[in-house]
Amino acid sequence: MIEARDVSLVYGDGTEALKDVNLKIDKGDIVYITGHSGSGKTSLLKLFMGIEYPTKGQLKVLDLDIKKEEENNIRKMRRLIGPVFQEFKLIRGRTALENVMLGLRFLNLPHRKIKEESIIALEKVGLGHKRDSLVEHLSFGETQRVAIARAVVRKPAIILADEPTGNLDLDNALNIMELLTSFRDEDTAVIITTHATHLLEDIDEGKFIRVNQGQVTVESRGEA
Amino acid sequence: MxxxxxxxxxxxxxxxxxxxxxxxxxxxxxxxxxxxxxxxxxxxxxxxxxxxxxxxxQKEAEINIYFEEGLDNIRVNNLLENIKSIKGVREANLVDKEESYKRMEEILEKEARILELFDENPFQPFIEVKIDISEVDGILEDLEPLENIDYIRDNKDIIDKxxxxxxxxxxxxxxxxxxxxxxxxxxxxxxxxxxxxxxxxxxxxxxxxxxxxxxxxxxxxxxxxxxxxxxxxxxxxxxxxxxxxxxxxxxxxxxxxxxxxxxxxxxxxxxxxxxxxxxxxxxxxxxxxxxxxxx
Incomplete structure (x- = not known):
């Protein structure tokens, strides 16, 4: 699903965000990316989403080379990814349901199907009763769940969640981790970044990617 | 779609x-x-x-052609036909003395009483020619060789403006x-x-x-x-x-x-x-x- 070979990323201002990254993520993997703030976690996710292009090496996401020339195909590739952004990026002035439906709008599905799937997704994250609420009227935790529902509604090949536990207390953070990992199946990989390493101490299955000053080390636990 | x-x-x-x-x-x-x-x-x-x-x-643009006094009807009609055949002439009509007098009366309205001071009708008959404004120069050239024309009031200044x-x-x-x-x-x-x-x-x-x-x-x-x-x-x-x-x-x-x-x-x-x-x-x-x- 994702394969990086000697991938480096240097920003326009000369900042070296990632150095010679080698990693492989397969179908059904559950991946935790950890590291301090500014270590390069978000840069790695930006590469996976095709928001940035490697300045060196080769990165393949869902069999697509992530490079400038593939810009149009990258846009299409993103339809197979369910992103949960750090700042959620929900659209104000629209209801929770409308925001979730947005994830399916341009996937050639009939309107009724889009609505049905979106309601199911909202119910899965425990927000079926709040579907008609405007997103700006929801609490922080509820907003986060709407963002997760929008990501999973399209049954993506990869769920990418950037710091989903940030600003949450321990219980809520664990709940969100549990919710996200519950969407993993044999066809869907779940990738979560977090700087809260203590949340991962008791997890005994998955790939653990540690990013430190742009360099990556990979450790596997359990079946993964 | x-x-x-x-x-x-x-x-x-x-x-x-x-x-x-x-x-x-x-x-x-x-x-x-x-x-x-x-x-x-x-x-x-x-x-x-x-x-x-x-x-x-433009459609109202016209020139007036005054012919020699005492010209008989046959020659006036010949002149009229010749004028009609010139390129750029849309319409040509004879305006006789009485019609000229009547038109002046209409123009002068209340002041028309001044005309009563004349013993006889002081106006001349003339040929009123409606023209295509862009052809005015050619029309004037074609009118030049025609006989029996006394005077042409061509309104050229107005037409040019x-x-x-x-x-x-x-x-x-x-x-x-x-x-x-x-x-x-x-x-x-x-x-x-x-x-x-x-x-x-x-x-x-x-x-x-x-x-x-x-x-x-x-x-x-x-x-x-x-x-x-x-x-x-x-x-x-x-x-x-x-x-x-x-x-x-x-x-x-x-x-x-x-x-x-x-x-x-x-x-x-x-x-x-x-x-x-x-x-x-x-x-x-x-x-x-x-x-x-x-x-």
Whole structure:
């Protein structure tokens, strides 16, 4: 699903965000990316989403080379990814349901199907009763769940969640981790970044990617 | 295409939401667009009206040919036929002494009593020739060799001035219409661009979710179309009242100006503004979208 070979990323201002990254993520993997703030976690996710292009090496996401020339195909590739952004990026002035439906709008599905799937997704994250609420009227935790529902509604090949536990207390953070990992199946990989390493101490299955000053080390636990 | 129709409701709703979010700014945009269309329409109407008036005056362009005194009827008729056969002559009629007298009476109105001071009719018969204004020089050349002509009152000065006015009006009209048209396009695309800028976060999110540009841009295109069409309707309302007032004023104080019918003009302007506002809305939105995409 994702394969990086000697991938480096240097920003326009000369900042070296990632150095010679080698990693492989397969179908059904559950991946935790950890590291301090500014270590390069978000840069790695930006590469996976095709928001940035490697300045060196080769990165393949869902069999697509992530490079400038593939810009149009990258846009299409993103339809197979369910992103949960750090700042959620929900659209104000629209209801929770409308925001979730947005994830399916341009996937050639009939309107009724889009609505049905979106309601199911909202119910899965425990927000079926709040579907008609405007997103700006929801609490922080509820907003986060709407963002997760929008990501999973399209049954993506990869769920990418950037710091989903940030600003949450321990219980809520664990709940969100549990919710996200519950969407993993044999066809869907779940990738979560977090700087809260203590949340991962008791997890005994998955790939653990540690990013430190742009360099990556990979450790596997359990079946993964 | 199937995807487009299934999302039509969404596009309309999104356009409505985008409009509602920037409500005040959009209302000002409608007024601005309305005023621009109003100015553009007034310029075009003024140009069209002037052309209509000039055309009517052109049709009235005439020269008067006075023939030698005592010329018998046969020769007068021969002269008349010769004049009719000249290229550029639209109509030629004999105006006899009595008709000349009657016309002067009509011109003088109350002052016509002055004519009673004459023992005999002092006017000469003449041939009244309606001409194609652009052929005036050729007509005068062709008249020169004809016999029995005593004097030609050709009104050349007036006709030349009329031709100059037509040329100036055409050039000024085209320039003003082009300038106003371009300004309209620039302002509309800027307004659309502003709307896109105000919704940049939403657009970025949609891009990250993999939405195609057509899906992202269509609600903005609809909004642009809505702004320009409503602006156009506003401009039409203003034009209707202005025309009504203008025609009333001209109709009562400047009766001699041959204006075309108001209904015709209003109808033409309504069709013109509707088509123009729709077209500029779409073109302006495309400009706005493509320039926003470039940034």
């Amino acid at each position: 199937k995807n487009f129709f299934s999302n039509l409701g969404y596009f309309l709703k999104e356009a409505k939401t985008i409009f509602r979010i920037d409500f005040l700014s959009n209302i000002f945009s409608i007024f601005s667009i309305g005023l621009i269309f109003f100015i553009l329409s007034m310029v075009i109407s003024g140009w069209w009206l002037s052309k209509e008036v000039v055309e009517v005056l 009329l031709e100059k006015i037509i040329t100036i009006l055409t050039i000024v009209g085209i320039l003003v219409i082009t300038a106003t048209g371009i300004s309209t396009l620039v302002v509309i695309s800027h307004i659309i661009r502003q709307g896109i800028y105000n919704n940049r976060d939403q657009i970025n999110t949609l891009k990250l979710l993999g939405a195609p540009d057509s899906f992202i841009g269509f609600p903005f295109l609809l909004e642009g179309l809505f702004l320009t069409v409503v602006g156009g309707i506003l401009a039409f309302g203003l034009i209707f009242f202005t025309f009504r007032l203008g025609y009333k004023q001209i109709g009562t104080s400047l009766l001699f100006i041959p204006l075309p019918s108001m209904e015709g003009l209003v109808k033409a302007m309504a069709i013109f503004i509707l088509i123009l506002s729709g077209a500029l809305g779409i073109i302006g939105s495309f400009f706005g979208l493509s320039s926003a995409k470039g940034n």
